[in-house]
Amino acid sequence: MSYYLGLDSSTQGLKAEVIDTAAGKVVGSFAVNFKNDLPEYNSPSGYLPNDDESVRHADPRMWVAALDMLFDRMQKAGFPMAKIAGISGSGQQHGSVYLAAPIPDWNPAQDLATQLVPLLSRATAPIWMDKSTGAECAWLTEKFGARLRNDTGSPAIERFTGPQIRKFAVNEPEAWAKTKTVHLVSSFMCSVLCGSDCPIDFGDGAGMNLLNLHTLEWDPDFTAATAPDLMSKLPPVKSSQTVAGKLSAYFTKYGMTAGIPVVIWSGDNPCSLIGVGGGSVGTAVISLGTSDTFFATMEDFVTDPDGCGHVFGNPAGGFMSLICFTNGSFAREHLRDELGVDWHFFDVTACAETQPGNGGRLMLPYYEAENTPAVQAGVVRNFDPATASKAEQIRCLLESQAITMRRHSAWQGGGNFKRIRVTGGASKSATFRQILANVFQAKIETVSIANSASLGAAIRAANGIEGAPFDELYVQFCSAASVIEPDPALRGLYDGMLADYAALEYSRS
DSSP: OOEEEEEEEOSSEEEEEEEETTTTEEEEEEEEEHHHHOGGGOOTTSSOOOSSTTOOEEOHHHHHHHHHHHHHHHHHTTOOGGGEEEEEEEEOTTOEEEESSOOOOOOTTSOHHHHHGGGBSSSSEEOTTOOOOHHHHHHHHHHHTHHHHHHHSSOOOTTSHHHHHHHHHHHOHHHHHHOOEEEEHHHHHHHHHHTSOOOEEHHHHGGGSOEETTTTEEOHHHHHHHSTTHHHHSOOEEOTTOEEEEOOGGGGGGTOOTTOEEEOOEEHHHHHHHHTTOOSTTEEEEEESSSEEEEEEOSSOOOOTTSOOEEEEOTTSSEEEEEEESSSHHHHHHHHHHHTOOHHIIIIIHHHTSOTTGGGOOEEOOSSOBTTTTBOSOOEESSOGGGSOHHHHHHHHHHHHHHHHHHHTGGGTTTTOSEEEEESGGGGOHHHHHHHHHHHTSEEEEESOSOHHHHHHHHHHHHHHHOOOHHHHHHHHOOEEEEEOOOGGGHHHHHHHHHHHHHHHHHHO
């Protein structure tokens, strides 16, 4: 059998891709959307409403309910579930789940959500959008200084799991004392599949401010300072190619085979790196989503001197760099609504009506607090928008977003990549892809499978179980669907705008 299932437990839903390694093709794609399919969890955007906008938590019951629904949907659609020979997965990075008891071998007579309730020591799970741990980050930074970034690959970051754990342990000590295990979304969902607690992989574990990337072990100083007895509450950390366990018999009710291997899950960004064929040096990846991310395989272990970027484990071995821009599609959607235009005008017409460089118009598109650089919300322009057409304002945003990616990815080699693969919703815009090609002076490619995280998980399952080399799997499943070449005549124009953008940033700070 050669069917491998990749799952992606993302912010807004659960997706699945099934690959057939013998035929070299994707044989199934399925999805559950939290807003449309699980409205009873009151999480249309993937998180629970809260009067404090800095607090972003999700209901772990929703994630496991989606698993039941997805498998039921696959079975009812007539998919040959028994042909699945192995599974792996991707979880939204930085989300954490707190358990008072071990994950059990589930009772098939009850659904997963019902059985999960008595296991939780904390009813909700903080996710990557949470920004409520500023005090905890400041405390960790004061205590450890640059060592935290140098050893974990990142400075103290509000969404990272270490600061989130510290806030919970300090504010709710009784609930923390009852907590026996702290899982990431990835290790939690992997554990649900196996019916027993599973490890955390290097890729996702690096996004916690707790894993020492020099030793690939939980750092005793960081864990001891973060919360009492934290070391004993963390699952072991393992290589991304580890077989974490075997599929629980619970899932035989969906026609699956009990005991098939489950490869340790990783984070969505490490899995996306694999899913677009970027697991080896030389290819960078831009994911255009709610937040835009720029990531790439690292030749050497280095950290961002500005403290904005991160280093995670690469599921193919070694490390990957990543930098996140909060104002991605969020800013694009905001400007579109502000101007009252449709997506065709935004994605096609605006750039057709304007010229590259756009008269030097630039903006800092901080419609909400930005991660890169770390600044509060507040849009800044070097022109008066009242004097610019709608098309000029749109090109300004897109060029500014491309330029800030190039500027802040320099520590990753962002000016030297000859090939960049683009994924995510906004990658459908050929005009934005052309802007990225011209700004980076690099070939921009898309891949045929949009769900790169779930595809990457399926590829990781095939690699971990079958031993299929990543390079061969990339050829089978990650070929380029489209290629846009840069215009070399625009190199000087955008080099100059890069300097102007840096000056605009300095004026904001």
